[in-house]
Amino acid sequence: MSFPVQDIRRDFPLLSQKVHGKDLIYFDNAATTQKPEVVINRMNDLLRVGNSSIHRSVNYLSDQMTRDYEAARDVVKNFIGAENSKEIIFTSGATGSINTIAFSFGEAFVSSGDEIIVSELEHHSNIVPWQMLCERKGASLKVLPMDENGELRLDLLPSLINDKTRLLSVSQVSNSMGTINPVEEIIELAHSYDVPVLVDGAQSVQHSAVDVKKMDCDFFVFSGHKIYGPTGIGVLYGKEKWLDRLPPYQGGGDMIDRVSFEKTTFNELPFKFEAGTTNYIGVIGLAESIKYINNIGFEALKEYEFFLRDYTLEALKSVPGITFYGTAKEKVAIFSFLMNQIHPYDAGLVLDKLGIAIRTGTHCTMPVMEHFGIEGTIRASLCFYNTKEEIDRFVEGLLLVQEMFT
Numbered sequence: 403m404s405f406p407v408q409d410i411r412r413d414f415p416l417l418s419q420k421v422h423g424k425d426l427i428y429f430d431n432a433a434t435t436q437k438p439e440v441v442i443n444r445m446n447d448l449l450r451v452g453n454s455s456i457h458r459s460v461n462y463l464s465d466q467m468t469r470d471y472e473a474a475r476d477v478v479k480n481f482i483g484a485e486n487s488k489e490i491i492f493t494s495g496a497t498g499s500i501n502t503i504a505f506s507f508g509e510a511f512v513s514s515g516d517e518i519i520v521s522e523l524e525h526h527s528n529i530v531p532w533q534m535l536c537e538r539k540g541a542s543l544k545v546l547p548m549d550e551n552g553e554l555r556l557d558l559l560p561s562l563i564n565d566k567t568r569l570l571s572v573s574q575v576s577n578s579m580g581t582i583n584p585v586e587e588i589i590e591l592a593h594s595y596d597v598p599v600l601v602d603g604a605q606s607v608q609h610s611a612v613d614v615k616k617m618d619c620d621f622f623v624f625s626g627h628k629i630y631g632p633t634g635i636g637v638l639y640g641k642e643k644w645l646d647r648l649p650p651y652q653g654g655g656d657m658i659d660r661v662s663f664e665k666t667t668f669n670e671l672p673f674k675f676e677a678g679t680t681n682y683i684g685v686i687g688l689a690e691s692i693k694y695i696n697n698i699g700f701e702a703l704k705e706y707e708f709f710l711r712d713y714t715l716e717a718l719k720s721v722p723g724i725t726f727y728g729t730a731k732e733k734v735a736i737f738s739f740l741m742n743q744i745h746p747y748d749a750g751l752v753l754d755k756l757g758i759a760i761r762t763g764t765h766c767t768m769p770v771m772e773h774f775g776i777e778g779t780i781r782a783s784l785c786f787y788n789t790k791e792e793i794d795r796f797v798e799g800l801l802l803v804q805e806m807f808t
């Protein structure tokens with residue numbers, strides 16, 4: 403494997419620190435990812451010498467910031483293969499993007515008796531906004547089940563879709579189990595019933611090239627902080643034909659065309675959905691993180707991450723008493739598991755003392771935990787700056803945890 407992981411690690415200042423006197427091993431990348439120096443420096447520079455509100459003023463700084471902001475929109479457009487940059491809306495994150503569609507689409511197209519479909523393995527952010535919409539409109543939420551491996555039961559999908567179905571929302575990759583869902587197949591099926599599909603890409607855009615045109619999703623969402631960019635920034639992609647027909651989510655700021663006390667008219671896309679002063683420094687930071695990933699290239703990145711995935715799986719099998727949750731054939735390097743009767747929280751605390759950052763709990767997917775009849779798991783989520791040596795140390799840590807608690 404010729405992936406230059408040591409060079410890459412040098413790009414991420416946080417990774418070289420010690421935690422509790424040990425070299426940090428950061429295996430919590432599904433929660434949030436670390437930032438390369440180029441992102442940090444770009445945002446620092448903007449804060450130091452570039453800051454000015456966009457789209458508003460004629461001054462030099464504002465003009466420059468506006469150009470950089472709109473250039474960032476083009477970077478995102480090209481990154482996910484959208485048709486045009488009007489289809490790229492900046493939000494506060496994947497959650498913000500899903501809430502935007504749940505509200506706006508709901509206002510325009512959902513009424514009493516209608517149905518929305520989500521899957522059993524969704525993150526709460528792709529469940530709760532739809533539940534709130536259903537509550538508001540008197541609609542109901544249908545759930546596409548998963549099997550014991552954490553794979554979606556596509557065979558059951560036709561029986562869930564009917565003429566009351568208004569939208570289907572599904573993640574491309576599960577955050578708690580790592581399952582890669584066959585979203586193209588789901589979209590094709592949903593479209594054959596004229597049902598639009600929102601794809602939650604919060605756990606997919608950082609691992610594999612996304613092409614929204616090829617996928618043919620109607621909406622696609624992701625968060626900046628999970629793709630080596632800043633927090634508080636996210637993307638909502640929507641086909642222009644949909645976004646044009648949806649009312650704005652929030653009012654104020656750039657989303658207006660003209661305001662009077664009698665009537666307000668709204669701005670064109672994408673500004674109609676960008677109310678208030680946007681997180682423009684975050685947007686430019688996000689574009690920088692995308693450029694960073696593009697420089698590595700998804701082909702190399704994916705090959706290395708799959709190597710790490712396979713290596714981790716084999717290594718974890720050597721830990722006695724381990725039970726995996728989420729054993730899909732197609733998955734990213736996210737591992738959820740339990741060891742004997744050891745509480746995940748206890749394991750997490752000991753691992754932390756060894757400098758190993760993992761996540762314990764439900765991972766914002768309580769229905770997944772309910773499916774397996776458990777209260778939570780230990781989750782290790784890896785990405786391209788992790789190494790084989792870190793996995794070896796992780797396994798040693800788990801063996802120590804076992805020794806202490808059994």
Ligand code: PMP
Pocket residue numbers: 432433494495496497498525527528573575576577602604605625627766
């Ligand atoms: N969907 C999935 C699959 C996620 O993993 C997450 C974050 N864990 C979200 C949505 C929500 O992302 P954010 O908190 O960045 O809005």
